[in-house]
Amino acid sequence: MSGKPAGAPLKAKEYKSEVKPVWCPGCGHFAVLSAATKALAYLGLPQQDVAMISGIGCSSRLPAYVSVYGFHGVHGRALAVASGLKAARPDLTVLVAGGDGDGFSIGGNHFLHACRRNMDMTYIVMDNEVYGMTKGQASPTTSPDWAESKLTPHGPGVPSFNPAAIALASGATFIARGFTGKPNDLAKLLVDAIQHPGFSFVQALSPCTTFRPDQNEWKKIVRPFEQQATDDPVEAAKRIHADDGMSTGLLYQTRIPVWQPERDVRVQTDQLELGFQV
């Protein structure tokens, strides 16, 4: 990995890798890339202390575009892989990125348990309410009447998945929603999420220009939450259910004991580090 000598702060663009994104023009995921690199620069995190894990999807390409450790796994398993990584290297800042398909359909089970395990990591779901990579099928967050996908002949017809409600019910300790149309706000949320001790869940509303041109309207309806974040789960649940899913900002934050490894594996990895050129 290239990088400045330890200690020298990096600019946001220095956290971008040399690989040019292959996303469609106007894709919301660009703004997540920019928000994530801004957050890393703001926090001054050395590249070698950050790992970004993903599954499969347009969104899951993110690690290739960020110049930190990257891991591109199989569809739906990002959180499980990240848990193993965190167990072996609790000292690393772990970011997990992916889409609504990767995280809520095929990988939905891991989402529940990652929230509950409360490992110190940040999970960014780039939610475009569609499977972008496989060319436009309904995902768990797609509204029941969206009938554009050939795989849901009459629209999904079932209530959509409410990520914030599920994160709350599963025990997540930091729940926020951002919008790629407001990349600076999103970057701030990511800073808070990374600093939060425990499992942080950030849903980034990230329009798919190609398969969901209707999401162009989002910029007109997205607005900040009216209230400050709460640490009361009952209050948080009320707010989630009263909301249409388009309010952004930090919704809920609480502090409970964070998952800790039983032994300090760091000692051994220090040994491994000897002779390894970063």
Add this chain to the structure above:
Amino acid sequence: MLKQIEGSQAVAQAVALSRPEVISAYPITPQTHIVEDLGLMVKSGELSPCEFLLVESEFGALSACIGSSAAGARSYTATSSQGMLFMMEAVYNASGMGLPIVMTVGNRAIGAPINIWNDWSDSMSARDAGWIQLFVETNQEAVDVHIQAFRLAEELSMPVMVCMDGFILTHSYSQVDIPSQELVDSYLPPFQPRQVLDPLAPVSMGAMVGPEAFTEVRYLAHHKQRLALKLITEHADEFGRLTGRDSGGLLKEYDCAGKETVIVTMGSVIGTMKEVLAEMRAEGHSIGALTVRSFRPFPIEALQEALKDAKRVIVFEKSLAVGMGGILANDIRMATRGLHLTVHSVIGGLGGRPITRTNLRRMFEKGLNDQLNRIHFHDMRMDIVNRELDREKAQRRSGSAAENILSDVGLVAAAKTI
């Protein structure tokens, strides 16, 4: 009716003509177009009554088919690659329970490293799972074999996979004759389940079977697959009488009778091979080919007969049993036991590596000159492999092999943008 259509669309029409009652799927390249076309037909009412369920994973898709098939509904799904692996527990479940589900596999490589292109690793990973596996050469054959597959599955009460090369077939356009609904109805009777959820005769499926009966249950599955060999031939013959086409069955011979050297393969690659072989025969070489159409059950007796005069068999396959060699080749060795011939195993086309007339011809010539090893990797760059081996020898932290090799071939940027 003759139509110029995409392979996936042709398969979707064949499945629709077979009147499935439940279709469940999760999208994955290169399977997606098949199920999308079916979805559209359900939407337009062209395919009715049929319930189309988009579920949250392939595991969910095949499990839904298990449920619907157990309830007596003709059930269909399709997948590829990672999707096949992800549903694997349900794959064994479906066959273990004897549920006649039909599934298309748009054959694609499996990762890591991730690769969306064609080889047979996905369906090969399920070759011992108790499903019938039929490979097709063309999109016409894909259409015909899907219709046969429903009949076969239901008569035997056993699930059937139709394996077609991803992209090469699923995404290519060709002239395909789509049979009429009357023809299909006359060939494929309504589904009469062997076991069904019936409130008047309640049963519980999925019993725990201990050592006292497990062997017998497993043997029965094997025995039924062996019996299926006969049925597969009969069904193909009957279909042939209705359509005038030679689709399905156990094997297809391409001028291999009496030839000294016989190429054995499966799927679409024979299309390119045929031309090269014809050319070589015209030059006086004694060389022919055959394709295995029914990979499971494996047609041992038919192969014995077809290869009885051969001196040299070159098995070409797009699959690899890591640590062993060719999978089809090993099966061919087993089937030709007692015949006086040498079997060469050639592994090629992995992850979509192009198989061309030129590289095939080079390999066939090597075969004719006795220059092929027992296991030969077709069109592989040994210099690239050696570079990585050297790196691993020189350095403990040599890094990830796939990324290293990509940068050696100068494609590192492309690799990061899969």
